[in-house]
Amino acid sequence: MRLLILGTGGMARGHAGHFAAIRGVKVVACVDTRPEVVTAFAGTYNIQKTFTSLEDALDWGRFDAVANVTPDAVHHETTMKCLAAGKHVFCEKPLATDYAHAREMADAAEAKGLVNMVNLSYRNVAQLHKARALVESGKLGTIRHIEASYLQSWLTQPLWGHWDKDPQWLWRLSTAHGSNGVLGDIGIHILDFAVFAAGMAPTEVFCRLHTFPKAPGDRIGEYVLDANDSFVMSLGFENGAIGVMHASRWASGHFNDLKLRLYGEKGGLELTHRLDGTELRVCLDRNLEKAAWTEIAAKPVETNYQSFARAVKSGVTREPGFRHAAELQRVLDLAIAADRHNAAQSV
Ligand SMILES: NC(=O)c1ccc[n+]([C@@H]2O[C@H](COP(=O)([O-])OP(=O)(O)OC[C@H]3O[C@@H](n4cnc5c(N)ncnc54)[C@H](O)[C@@H]3O)[C@@H](O)[C@H]2O)c1
Numbered sequence: 001m002r003l004l005i006l007g008t009g010g011m012a013r014g015h016a017g018h019f020a021a022i023r024g025v026k027v028v029a030c031v032d033t034r035p036e037v038v039t040a041f042a043g044t045y046n047i048q049k050t051f052t053s054l055e056d057a058l059d060w061g062r063f064d065a066v067a068n069v070t071p072d073a074v075h076h077e078t079t080m081k082c083l084a085a086g087k088h089v090f091c092e093k094p095l096a097t098d099y100a101h102a103r104e105m106a107d108a109a110e111a112k113g114l115v116n117m118v119n120l121s122y123r124n125v126a127q128l129h130k131a132r133a134l135v136e137s138g139k140l141g142t143i144r145h146i147e148a149s150y151l152q153s154w155l156t157q158p159l160w161g162h163w164d165k166d167p168q169w170l171w172r173l174s175t176a177h178g179s180n181g182v183l184g185d186i187g188i189h190i191l192d193f194a195v196f197a198a199g200m201a202p203t204e205v206f207c208r209l210h211t212f213p214k215a216p217g218d219r220i221g222e223y224v225l226d227a228n229d230s231f232v233m234s235l236g237f238e239n240g241a242i243g244v245m246h247a248s249r250w251a252s253g254h255f256n257d258l259k260l261r262l263y264g265e266k267g268g269l270e271l272t273h274r275l276d277g278t279e280l281r282v283c284l285d286r287n288l289e290k291a292a293w294t295e296i297a298a299k300p301v302e303t304n305y306q307s308f309a310r311a312v313k314s315g316v317t318r319e320p321g322f323r324h325a326a327e328l329q330r331v332l333d334l335a336i337a338a339d340r341h342n343a344a345q346s347v
Pocket of ligand 1 (some may be wrong): 004034070078168169
């Protein structure tokens with residue numbers, strides 16, 4: 001597969017590294033609207049060709065697929081152009097900034113028969129697949145209660161840089177720059193995490209979004225800091241289960257921590273994923289009487305990058321595809337509506 005990387009900012013480094021390590025994949029070109037950024041990126045990853053516009057890259061055309069690593073608000077317009085040019089697309093999450101755009105992207109990819117996948121990167125976590133298999137096997141019984149959280153703290157410590165100086169963080173804080181805040185940025189991840197493991201879709205959503213003051217006048221330069229940075233959500237699921245989900249960028253003491261708890265009448269499951277490791281624990285069978293938990297191992301799984309390369313080779317989209325990501329986007333849209341109307345929304 002000859003791959004073009006579109007957008008050469010922070011996350012593109014991961015794409016370049018992962019794709020370069022896959023046999024049969026060559027990153028042949030990269031695009032960024034900032035000339036100095038694309039030149040430096042091409043130098044670091046030894047990429048032969050650079051462009052400062054997608055249109056110029058499409059005119060050149062000598063690639064099979066695109067990794068779209070542009071900011072959220074740019075995904076729709078650029079992906080539609082790539083699909084129109086007959087290119088397979090691996091798009092960063094969230095697929096779009098609203099359901100209408102996400103659905104349009106899924107429709108276009110399917111109509112053209114092109115491979116379309118979304119980088120919901122926690123699908124790379126082996127223990128998540130093991131959790132899903134445990135639920136599917138019936139070992140936990142019917143799932144009744146779900147708890148999921150995604151906690152970051154880049155507004156309170158500088159591990160990933162200074163949020164008040166770097167555009168990479170500032171666009172995430174501004175609705176005018178196309179961000180749906182923490183809900184769109186990592187809410188999409190934790191929603192996928194929970195829905196994938198539980199194997200069922202939400203049917204009802206209620207949500208509170210909150211934006212905290214963080215700069216004088218809630219503004220830094222061109223960035224109006226109005227995007228939500230904490231949310232709490234309650235959900236109903238198709239089998240009658242209920243759940244809570246929350247995420248924040250203000251979670252001091254947590255760099256990047258995902259937690260999922262699933263409870264059924266036969267057992268409980270707890271999955272913790274952090275930068276320093278992952279743990280899957282269960283309480284099953286006779287251990288219920290002692291509330292004793294045991295750790296469960298999981299076999300490594302293919303990454304989304306490997307899966308996309310395989311999908312392009314076979315011509316068949318693999319999960320997570322655009323359609324799935326669009327359905328998740330629908331839930332996020334309804335969460336925003338629930339916050340606005342202060343009332344639960346049916347999916
Ligand atoms: N899957 C994950 O775990 C994960 C992690 C981080 C970021 N992301 C996603 O990756 C995407 C990029 O995030 P980031 O942190 O790398 O942002 P970033 O701001 O660091 O990089 C985006 C780059 O795109 C460039 N760009 C903007 N418009 C463009 C256009 N029209 N054509 C070409 N280039 C353009 C910018 O100049 C910038 O260099 C976002 O959608 C984000 O949500 C996903």
